Amino acid sequence: xxxxxxxxxxxxxxxxxxxxxxxxxxxxxxxxxxxxxxxxxxxxxxxxxxxxxxxxxxxxxxxxxxxxxxxxxxxxxxxxxxxxxxxxxxxxxxxxxxxxxxxxxxxxxxxxxxxxxxxxxxxxx
Amino acid sequence: xxxxxxxxxxxxxxxxxxxxxxxxxxxxxxxxxxxxxxxxxxxxxxxxxxxxxxxxxxxxxxxxxxxxxxxxxxxxxxxxxxxxxxxxxxxxxxxxxxxxxxxxxxxxxxxxxxxxxxxxxxxxx
DNA sequence: GGAATATTTGCAAACTTGCGCAAGTTTGCT
DNA sequence: AGCAAACTTGCGCAAGTTTGCAAATATTCC
Numbered sequence: 001x002x003x004x005x006x007x008x009x010x011x012x013x014x015x016x017x018x019x020x021x022x023x024x025x026x027x028x029x030x031x032x033x034x035x036x037x038x039x040x041x042x043x044x045x046x047x048x049x050x051x052x053x054x055x056x057x058x059x060x061x062x063x064x065x066x067x068x069x070x071x072x073x074x075x076x077x078x079x080x081x082x083x084x085x086x087x088x089x090x091x092x093x094x095x096x097x098x099x100x101x102x103x104x105x106x107x108x109x110x111x112x113x114x115x116x117x118x119x120x121x122x123x124x125x
Numbered sequence: 126x127x128x129x130x131x132x133x134x135x136x137x138x139x140x141x142x143x144x145x146x147x148x149x150x151x152x153x154x155x156x157x158x159x160x161x162x163x164x165x166x167x168x169x170x171x172x173x174x175x176x177x178x179x180x181x182x183x184x185x186x187x188x189x190x191x192x193x194x195x196x197x198x199x200x201x202x203x204x205x206x207x208x209x210x211x212x213x214x215x216x217x218x219x220x221x222x223x224x225x226x227x228x229x230x231x232x233x234x235x236x237x238x239x240x241x242x243x244x245x246x247x248x249x250x
Numbered sequence: 251g252g253a254a255t256a257t258t259t260g261c262a263a264a265c266t267t268g269c270g271c272a273a274g275t276t277t278g279c280t
Numbered sequence: 281a282g283c284a285a286a287c288t289t290g291c292g293c294a295a296g297t298t299t300g301c302a303a304a305t306a307t308t309c310c
Contacts, residue, residue, distance in 0.1 A: 020159040029151035041233040042138045083256045083307040091234045095227040102220040108166040109216045208277040208286045
């Protein structure tokens with residue numbers, strides 16, 4: 001085994017790093033929050049906390065907290081209207097985060113393995 | 126306020142659901158595990174637990190556990206070789222999961238908002 | 251002002267997670 | 281067989297999460 005593996009310090013890692021956001025994935029890592037996102041995605045227009053409470057079997061106070069977490073992660077927008085808080089999915093932000101990471105990863109693989117899949121090819125053993 | 130919001134039961138949700146995997150995002154929701162993934166992505170070839178231990182300041186027993194979590198989520202492959210366990214990123218699986226969710230989300234938005242951005246348009250308030 | 255509605259927040263209970271250490275397992279080497 | 285190397289797993293601890301209930305905080309409507 002090579003005693004000094006070549007860890008590329010270059011473009012590869014630099015491009016990937018900004019997409020490695022634990023809080024974002026943590027926000028996505030809970031069933032109730034995923035249900036909320038699905039509901040937000042599947043319903044036209046913005047929805048209130050009480051409306052959203054019906055989608056996962058969680059008390060509305062819990063839903064309020066979940067929505068805050070999603071909002072803090074930049075995944076949903078709030079608009080206060082009277083005594084309601086209307087939430088809507090920021091589809092673009094989420095899609096960008098996910099695709100950005102996918103793209104960066106693949107670029108990384110491509111760059112570290114070399115174009116001809118030589119020597120230490122990472123792709124499909 | 127409409128008392129009965131139209132929650133689309135159709136293609137939209139059905140296409141999104143398979144990508145809503147909490148364990149997957151949970152696996153991605155930890156800094157040490159993200160560091161491991163970055164390392165795996167930036168280094169050609171497979172790497173052993175001990176090698177990987179140097180990338181996040183975590184005891185190798187912890188790294189072993191992290192790798193198991195990533196593996197269970199389908200993000201990395203293991204190959205046992207003698208007394209070593211060689212891990213490599215399953216870049217395709219990860220990229221597919223991320224892009225799949227991004228695509229499904231956007232399809233969802235497009236379908237639930239109608240093509241002309243009528244009435245309850247979800248896109249950019 | 252007072253009642254009703256909508257949401258947030260404090261609190262406590264149950265549970266999960268991340269961590270290091272030590273012990274166990276498997277494999278290779280002499 | 282004996283020993284070392286590489287990894288996994290059980291244990292305990294500290295810290296963090298999720299959840300419901302109840303109280304606090306707006307906001308609207310008489």
